[in-house]
Amino acid sequence: MSDLTFNKVAGAVLAVGLAIVGLREVSGGLFDQQKVEKPGYMVEVVEEASTGAVAEVPPDWGTVLPTADVKAGEAVFAKCKACHTDSSGGPNGIGPNLWGLLGRKPGGHAGFAYSPAMTEFGGKQPVWDYEHVYEFVKAPQKYIGGTKMTFVGLKKQDERINLIAYLRTQGSTGFAIPAPNPAAAAAPAEGAAPAEGAAPGAAPTAGAPTTVPAAAAPATPGGTAAAPH
Numbered sequence: 001m002s003d004l005t006f007n008k009v010a011g012a013v014l015a016v017g018l019a020i021v022g023l024r025e026v027s028g029g030l031f032d033q034q035k036v037e038k039p040g041y042m043v044e045v046v047e048e049a050s051t052g053a054v055a056e057v058p059p060d061w062g063t064v065l066p067t068a069d070v071k072a073g074e075a076v077f078a079k080c081k082a083c084h085t086d087s088s089g090g091p092n093g094i095g096p097n098l099w100g101l102l103g104r105k106p107g108g109h110a111g112f113a114y115s116p117a118m119t120e121f122g123g124k125q126p127v128w129d130y131e132h133v134y135e136f137v138k139a140p141q142k143y144i145g146g147t148k149m150t151f152v153g154l155k156k157q158d159e160r161i162n163l164i165a166y167l168r169t170q171g172s173t174g175f176a177i178p179a180p181n182p183a184a185a186a187a188p189a190e191g192a193a194p195a196e197g198a199a200p201g202a203a204p205t206a207g208a209p210t211t212v213p214a215a216a217a218p219a220t221p222g223g224t225a226a227a228p229h
Ligand code: HEC
Pocket: 076, 077, 079, 080, 081, 082, 083, 084, 094, 095, 096, 098, 101, 105, 106, 107, 108, 109, 113, 114, 115, 117, 118, 119, 128, 133, 137, 146, 147, 148, 149, 150, 151, 154, 163
């Protein structure tokens, strides 16, 4: 109708808009304060620590990989095949093709629609190395919260080591195996023997599976913890 009516209406709309903005400012302040009070994930961290029983010593890759059971690792990979191929140029399935995984950028395989979580992980971690595959495959959704890999995980250390040794044969043989350093692997748990003395066979693990020598034996005869890196 008249300009005056229009102005009134417009003025009212503007006033309501301002009121909403004002309310959000006020309540926003309140929410901010609540957010800091208690981070929700604290509980899970504690649980992880307590159910983990013995803290797992990371494997010394230079020691465990050369003796790992590649055939057994291939058998473990059967669990992955529902979602992954591992042949050169193989198709993506529910999960991405894993040829040449080691040394590859996480979330970087062409033609696969990764979750934002995996893409973000790739932003922080430039390559899939032994350690990160090992940790991820243990409990994918705990390690990368929000990943769409709905696989429960491989709890057994030797299964993961054998699997990684197998995956390395699938397009990643160029990804170097570091020199053995058993002392470094043992150090976090028990304190380490001098590096040159600690041959894998020296660890007192009678009856242990041949595929996991030093890493499964935190009970390396101890001296003081000197961990050369
Ligand atoms: C139920 C299906 C499923 C199974 C079983 C599965 N995965 Fe996955 N995997 C996925 C999906 C989906 C992704 C993509 C994850 C994302 O984008 O968050 C993925 C991603 C990955 C990645 C990251 C690859 C990249 O390009 O960054 C690795 C490594 C991996 N899986 C290894 C394995 C291994 C090893 C196994 C067997 C022990 C396995 N997966 C079993 C579905 C599966």
